[in-house]
Amino acid sequence: MRxxxxxDAWMPERVYRGKTSYEWRPKGGGCVSLxxxxxxxxxxxxxxxxxxxxxxxxxxxAALKEDVNFLIKRYLASGQYKALSTxxxxxxxxxxxxxxxxxxNMAPMEVTPKRIRDFMDKLGEKYPVxxxxxxxxxxxxxxxxxxxxxxxxNPASGIKKFKEKPRDRYIEDWEFxxxxxxxxxxxxxxxxxxxxxxxxxxxxxxxVRELSEKHILADGVFVDRHKDSENEITAWTPRLKQAxxxxxxxxxxxxxxxxxxxxxxxxxxxVIKDSYSxxxxxxxxxxLEIGTDIDGETVTLKERFTFHDIKxxxxxxxKDKYAGHRSKKMQAVYDRKPSIxxxxx
Numbered sequence: 418m419r420x421x422x423x424x425d426a427w428m429p430e431r432v433y434r435g436k437t438s439y440e441w442r443p444k445g446g447g448c449v450s451l452x453x454x455x456x457x458x459x460x461x462x463x464x465x466x467x468x469x470x471x472x473x474x475x476x477x478x479a480a481l482k483e484d485v486n487f488l489i490k491r492y493l494a495s496g497q498y499k500a501l502s503t504x505x506x507x508x509x510x511x512x513x514x515x516x517x518x519x520x521x522n523m524a525p526m527e528v529t530p531k532r533i534r535d536f537m538d539k540l541g542e543k544y545p546v547x548x549x550x551x552x553x554x555x556x557x558x559x560x561x562x563x564x565x566x567x568x569x570x571n572p573a574s575g576i577k578k579f580k581e582k583p584r585d586r587y588i589e590d591w592e593f594x595x596x597x598x599x600x601x602x603x604x605x606x607x608x609x610x611x612x613x614x615x616x617x618x619x620x621x622x623x624x625v626r627e628l629s630e631k632h633i634l635a636d637g638v639f640v641d642r643h644k645d646s647e648n649e650i651t652a653w654t655p656r657l658k659q660a661x662x663x664x665x666x667x668x669x670x671x672x673x674x675x676x677x678x679x680x681x682x683x684x685x686x687x688v689i690k691d692s693y694s695x696x697x698x699x700x701x702x703x704x705l706e707i708g709t710d711i712d713g714e715t716v717t718l719k720e721r722f723t724f725h726d727i728k729x730x731x732x733x734x735x736k737d738k739y740a741g742h743r744s745k746k747m748q749a750v751y752d753r754k755p756s757i758x759x760x761x762x
Contacts, residue, residue: 428468429469432451432472435448437454438451438452438453439451439452439453441476442473444480474530483525484523485523486522488568489517489558489560492557492562493513498561504623509522509554509557512550515551516551516555519536520532525559525568526569530573530576530628532727533552533576537551537552537576537578545579546581549581555572559571559574560573560574580616584729586723588727588730591611591711593730595709595718596701596704596718597612599703603703606668607680610660611664611693612724613657614657614660614679615728616728616731616734617651617654618651619728620640622641622643622724624640625680626687626690626693627678628678628680632679633679633702636652636653636655637652638657668685672685701722731761
């Protein structure tokens with residue numbers, strides 16, 4: 418900031434003389450008129466005190482407007498938020514609802530580490546994972562605001578999260594086969610081949626649903642992985658070719674283009690998350706009810722499994738345990754079986 422003239426040294430920071438009034442120009446932009454300039458130009462002590470009082474009132478009004486609601490609105494409209502994945506954006510919008518109820522009308526400076534800790538402890542009594550995710554959102558919005566001089570600190574920084582138990586559900590082959598057969602007989606013809614792609618290519622559900630004809634190459638299936646994992650081409654096998662064939666015949670009369678999703682409805686439109694979630698839930702529910710015959714004995718699923726567990730099974734069963742993960746730590750998350758090691762002697 419430029420050095421003020423000696424005659425202006427009494428004026429508060431970011432206050433200037435306008436054409437007709439003293440003006441405050443906040444860091445965030447804009448201009449707020451405080452009070453009129455004296456007609457005779459005499460800036461006596463009374464005028465100076467009046468300017469300071471008006472500035473304090475203007476700052477108080479601004480602070481009331483710039484509450485946590487304000488920060489959240491600005492963050493959700495920011496380029497940083499828009500650069501996130503569609504899934505993360507949707508999750509953050511969901512987390513914002515609870516954050517607004519608890520912290521929305523507070524001034525940012527009123528959101529202290531203790532208040533965040535109390536909020537997390539209360540939510541974490543029943544939902545520790547949800548508490549952790551809400552903390553991540555608070556960390557993001559205050560981090561964004563801190564970098565723009567909108568807050569003096571990030572109160573969510575340094576708050577310990579709840580320990581989360583890694584998921585270790587491994588799907589046995591017979592369990593996969595049971596659910597696959599239920600899916601084949603269901604009214605959702607795309608679920609069974611989706612399972613095959615998730616297993617054979619070790620893909621997340623969103624990656625499977627985003628597959629289109631342009632990903633089908635001569636050498637195999639181009640897997641466009643999310644979350645900074647490495648892309649790959651999964652080479653063709655008879656089983657993978659059959660899965661593609663099954664997907665294509667689900668709705669054979671749908672319009673065909675290079676951008677047409679592999680998994681689509683009768684109009685050629687990609688299967689959306691809600692449709693897939695509903696279908697998967699019904700298939701699993703049916704599989705839990707009927708069981709399957711093994712060596713003359715009816716067995717049922719020991720517990721339900723998620724579609725994402727299919728990817729973990731694919732990684733676990735893969736000879737190289739490969740799923741595009743850049744770190745050994747993430748690879749270990751998806752390897753659901755303990756390694757077999759030789760004895761010492």
